[in-house]
Amino acid sequence: MSFMQTFLHQCPLVSGAFNQSLPPLKFTVKCCSLTFPATVVNGSVDRKSNERSEIRLGLPSKGRMASDTLDLLKIANLEVWFQRPKDIVRKLLSGDLDLGIVGLDTFSEYGQGNEDLIIVHDALAFGDCRLSLAIPKYGVFENINSVKELAQMPLWTAERPLRVATGFTYLGPKFLKENGLQHVTFSTADGALEAAPAMGIADAIVDLVSSGTTLKENNLKEIEGGVLLESQGIMVASKKSLMQRKGLLDITHEILERFEAHLKALDQFTVVANMRGTNIDEVSERILSQPSLSGLQGPTISPVFRKVDGVVTQDYYAIVICVPKKKLYKSVQQLRSIGGSGVLVSPLTYIFNEETPRWNELLSKLGL
Numbered sequence: 001m002s003f004m005q006t007f008l009h010q011c012p013l014v015s016g017a018f019n020q021s022l023p024p025l026k027f028t029v030k031c032c033s034l035t036f037p038a039t040v041v042n043g044s045v046d047r048k049s050n051e052r053s054e055i056r057l058g059l060p061s062k063g064r065m066a067s068d069t070l071d072l073l074k075i076a077n078l079e080v081w082f083q084r085p086k087d088i089v090r091k092l093l094s095g096d097l098d099l100g101i102v103g104l105d106t107f108s109e110y111g112q113g114n115e116d117l118i119i120v121h122d123a124l125a126f127g128d129c130r131l132s133l134a135i136p137k138y139g140v141f142e143n144i145n146s147v148k149e150l151a152q153m154p155l156w157t158a159e160r161p162l163r164v165a166t167g168f169t170y171l172g173p174k175f176l177k178e179n180g181l182q183h184v185t186f187s188t189a190d191g192a193l194e195a196a197p198a199m200g201i202a203d204a205i206v207d208l209v210s211s212g213t214t215l216k217e218n219n220l221k222e223i224e225g226g227v228l229l230e231s232q233g234i235m236v237a238s239k240k241s242l243m244q245r246k247g248l249l250d251i252t253h254e255i256l257e258r259f260e261a262h263l264k265a266l267d268q269f270t271v272v273a274n275m276r277g278t279n280i281d282e283v284s285e286r287i288l289s290q291p292s293l294s295g296l297q298g299p300t301i302s303p304v305f306r307k308v309d310g311v312v313t314q315d316y317y318a319i320v321i322c323v324p325k326k327k328l329y330k331s332v333q334q335l336r337s338i339g340g341s342g343v344l345v346s347p348l349t350y351i352f353n354e355e356t357p358r359w360n361e362l363l364s365k366l367g368l
Contacts, residue, residue, distance in 0.1 A: 054079045055241075055248050058088035058100035078251060086110045089236075092117060098241040098248055099255075105131050105208060105231040109168050116239045118365055121256060121358055124233035125263055128210070131168060133175070133226035135204045136197045137219050146224035150204075151180040161185045165193045165202035168228075172206040175228045194218035235259070242366060256359055261350035267325040268348040271332070273340035274304060274316050283317045290334040295321035296351070322348065 061082035081097060088100040089110040101124070111117045135141045135150065144150050156162045161183040166172040169188055176184050187202060194214050196202035206228065209215060215222065235255070242249055277283035280301055287293050287301070304316040319340065323331045332343055 053246070055245060055251055056081055056097045056099070058083045058091060058097040058102075060085045060088065060102065089117070092236065092238045095238065095240065097238070098245055099235065099237050099252065101233060101235050103127050103129070103231045104229060104234050105129070105168070105171075107234060107236055108229060109170050111236075112170055118237050118239050118242065118362065119234055120237050120252060120362055121235040121259055123263075124235065124259065125266065127231070127233040129208045129232070130230050131171065131206065131228040132209045132222050133164075133204060133206050133228070134194075134209070134215050134220040134222050137221045141203075144223065147179045147181075147226050148224075150223065156181065156183040158183055163187065163201070163203045164206055165189050165196040165204075166206035167193070168206055171228055175206070179225070194220060239366065242362075252362070253359060256362070257352070257356060258350070260356040260358065261352045264351040264353070265348040268351065269323050269325060269328055270346050270348055271319075271321050271323050271328070271335070272344040272346075273319045273335050274342045275319055275335075275338070275340045276315055277317050277339075278315070280317060283319075286338045287319060287321075290331075290338060292323065292327050292331040292334050293319075293321055295323075322351075 056079045058081050061084055081091075083091065083097075085102045085106040086109070088097060088102050089107055091097040092100050093111070093114060093116060099120070104122070107117070107119070133147065135144060140153070140155060141150075144153065150162075162176075162181060163185055164172060164176070165187050167189060169186060173184070173186060187196075189196070192214075193202075193205040193207045195218060196205055197220065198218060205220070208231070209222065212222065237248075237252060242252065275283055275286070277286070280303070284299070284301055287299050293299060300320040302318045302320075303314045304318050305312055305314055306316065307313070319335070321331070328345065332345075335343055
């Protein structure tokens with residue numbers, strides 16, 4: 001399962017099984033094969049983009065950030081278009097898409113700093129990787145451990161430039177030029193670049209790195225100062241569309257709020273337990289004496305009413321707290337130690353707090 005697919009399955013905003021307390025939303029899927037009634041465009045783009053009323057979101061159609069999830073972003077009047085990541089950026093620029101989810105690396109490579117492209121959310125918590133320069137561990141590079149040292153090597157001349165294999169033909173040259181490497185040639189390639197130095201067709205590569213295992217397997221190393229950028233999934237938008245397309249700003253606000261609320265809720269659990277006690281103050285003292293039971297702002301404590309011999313009594317209290325996954329078992333142990341029983345655990349869907357700062361940042365970028 002890809003990073004994008006994992007995120008879509010986890011995120012209730014884009015999954016068919018999200019908290020039903022939030023209203024259901026409608027959607028149309030484009031540019032993919034479907035097994036249920038829907039309009040399919042098979043990759044063609046409506047060139048009359050300025051005349052359309054639907055709002056379009058672009059999602060990667062394949063690769064490590066792809067997803068075959070069809071219950072996706074069910075926002076009224078929103079079309080979901082599955083596209084190649086680089087085409088999402090290009091179609092945002094052409095006006096054929098309004099919103100998109102891509103990796104920061106793709107956005108930076110194909111957006112090239114265009115002022116009409118705005119990052120709406122810069123950390124969607126999937127697709128983590130880095131764009132990095134890597135060189136061999138052996139030969140003339142054996143003692144080269146930084147970009148500065150690489151640039152100072154007398155070996156690179158106009159007649160014998162440093163040969164770099166990369167699919168990032170904008171970011172790669174820009175980075176090396178900024179770091180003092182004047183004599184460089186680039187060969188464009190997609191796929192497994194790691195073998196290029198061993199095959200003798202390149203001296204170095206600029207490519208995406210996740211764990212670094214593939215580099216090690218090919219006797220390559222990253223060097224100090226050689227990371228071009230740290231990347232993960234981001235949501236981007238066309239500034240022109242945000243300003244001009246009716247309803248887009250409101251929908252973007254809702255998507256942003258839900259993403260933020262869901263990301264806050266990742267790896268958080270609601271823990272509910274019953275606890276015998278004489279009064280609410282006495283119970284709260286017991287709970288707050290345990291460091292893992294404080295919750296977000298503090299525990300919620302409510303009386304439990306039950307009939308004993310025909311008489312309504314109030315000698316139990318229901319405890320509700322929010323607990324990080326890594327502290328779950330410890331919290332359950334602490335609840336038990338102070339008399340908690342009947343412990344129920346369920347994952348959290350959303351945590352809505354105050355207005356997300358990213359929304360105010362977006363409005364500032366738009367001059368609103």
